[in-house]
Amino acid sequence: MTKGMIIMKELETERLRLRKITRDDVQTIYDNWANDPEVTKYLTWNAHSNIDDTNAVMEFWLEEYKNDNCYRYGIERKSDNELMGMIDVVGFHHGNPVIGYCSGSKFWNCGYMTEALKAVIQQLFSDGYTQIVIEAIKENIGSNRVITKAGFKFVAAREDKISSLKPQTATIYSYRLYKDQED
Numbered sequence: 745m746t747k748g749m750i751i752m753k754e755l756e757t758e759r760l761r762l763r764k765i766t767r768d769d770v771q772t773i774y775d776n777w778a779n780d781p782e783v784t785k786y787l788t789w790n791a792h793s794n795i796d797d798t799n800a801v802m803e804f805w806l807e808e809y810k811n812d813n814c815y816r817y818g819i820e821r822k823s824d825n826e827l828m829g830m831i832d833v834v835g836f837h838h839g840n841p842v843i844g845y846c847s848g849s850k851f852w853n854c855g856y857m858t859e860a861l862k863a864v865i866q867q868l869f870s871d872g873y874t875q876i877v878i879e880a881i882k883e884n885i886g887s888n889r890v891i892t893k894a895g896f897k898f899v900a901a902r903e904d905k906i907s908s909l910k911p912q913t914a915t916i917y918s919y920r921l922y923k924d925q926e927d
Contacts, residue, residue: 897920
């Protein structure tokens with residue numbers, strides 16, 4: 745079930761600030777992760793070939809902030825205010841939020857994404873959701889590790905196309921987290 749109108753709040757963790765992205769973030773998004781084929785290797789979208797690609801998707805992202813239940817956060821490191829990645833609710837599966845995320849490769853293996861994911865989970869549960877869905881391609885070892893560290897339980901694997909932009913078939917792992925199973 746989807747909830748009523750949600751006002752997306754800025755979130756803070758020990759090391760991170762999760763905030764709305766702005767038009768001023770376009771160059772950083774492009775430079776830090778959107779143009780990197782290594783980052784987008786397992787994502788549903790391809791690396792941006794130029795800043796115009798990032799500008800185009802930014803218009804879509806900003807417009808979506810007008811919708812009820814939009815959770816789209818830029819992940820900013822508090823120590824230097826650098827925008828490292830994004831985490832958002834990319835859709836709903838039977839009324840349950842589905843989370844997607846990415847970050848620049850220079851920020852990998854530091855625990856940032858696990859920290860951001862836990863903050864978003866806490867906010868979604870606080871806003872009344874009782875189940876959260878997340879998926880990752882089998883070969884994306886780092887992402888699967890983040891997901892399980894955040895408490896999600898593996899529920900199924902399926903062979904499916906990655907997305908309409910990436911029609912190749914992959915093994916996709918599906919995970920769920922229920923409010924009553926939180927650690």
